[in-house]
Amino acid sequence: MxxxxxxxxxxxxxxxxxxxxxxxxxxxxxxxxxxxxxxxxxxxxxxxxxxxxxxxxxxxxxxxxxxxxxxxxxxxxxxQARPTLVAVGDDHRPEPRAAVEEPAVLRLRAQELCTRAGIDERLLADLEQHGLVTVRAGQWYDADALAVAEVAGQLAEYGVEPRHLRAYRVAADREAGLYAQLVAPLMRQHDPTARARAAEAVRELTMLSQRLHAALLRSGLNDALGG
Incomplete structure (x- = not known):
């Protein structure tokens, strides 16, 4: 194929x-x-x-x-290999969707963000005050802001307030700075392959960071709760 x-x-x-x-x-x-x-x-x-x-x-x-x-x-x-039947004749050749298209950028106004995240505007303002959510130029919010708002709304049900989450912002900024230094040399290259490797490296570093955080959190909770 x-x-x-x-x-x-x-x-x-x-x-x-x-x-x-x-x-x-x-x-x-x-x-x-x-x-x-x-x-x-x-x-x-x-x-x-x-x-x-x-x-x-x-x-x-x-x-x-x-x-x-x-x-x-x-x-x-x-x-896990499984046979795959694909018509390869000229008249039946699959027509793949555009391969390089990226998802459309999500742009939400404050009210739209609150509705989709299930939070009120007061919590949104608190998240912004503590640097957890950033409003972009043009007064709109992106997909990351929505994800943060959704999680913050669910944590609020347990009594966790935005001020408690400030440490996450600080830690994330430090990680971002570290990983940016690692990936920057690839991003500066004009070779599309190098930029693809950079994008893959960012994705892997993000996943590894999530796994590390989850493991450390579980370990800390076990110690705190005597598990």
Whole structure:
């Protein structure tokens, strides 16, 4: 299959996958499609099985590429491989959706944000005061602001106030500064492959940070509660 056909097959289970992502995984040596005489990629059934395994491991288990590479070398992808039927004739060639399109930027006014997050404007103002939510130029809020507001609203039911969450903002800013230093050299390159590696690195660093925070929080709660 061509890279476009593979993308069309995978998107039924992994709607966020892009051609850039597939090329990045090839650059990392996790999948090695053959090349035609003209240089076009041709993916085998085994290649598609490897891609399914990689994408599942990242999405469901938050595994870093290093661990995924080790599991692939042991043939882990063969256990979940499943045959895929794809029409490859010229008249039935899948027409993949645009691979490089990014989701539309979410822009919400204050009232819209409060409604979707299930909070009132007083809590929103408190979140802004403590630096947890930022209003963008034009007086609108993005998807991250919505996510923070939703979680803050749910935590408020337990008596957790925005002032209690200030430490999260400080810790996140420190992490962002650290990871930005690690990824910046790739972002400065004009090579699209380097920028794809940078985007993947940011995603993995974010997932690893979430796993570390969850583990430390569980450990701290066990110690505090005598678990």
């Amino acid at each position: 061509s890279i476009g056909e593979v993308l069309a097959v995978l998107r039924s289970d992994f709607p966020d996958v892009t051609i850039s992502k597939l090329r990045f995984l090839e650059t990392e040596g996790l999948v090695e499609p053959q090349r035609t005489a003209s240089g076009y990629r041709k993916y085998s059934r085994d290649d598609v099985a490897r891609l399914r395994f990689i994408l599942s491991a990242q999405r469901d288990q938050y595994l870093p590429l290093r661990v995924i590479r080790e599991q692939l070398s042991e043939g882990a992808h063969l256990a």
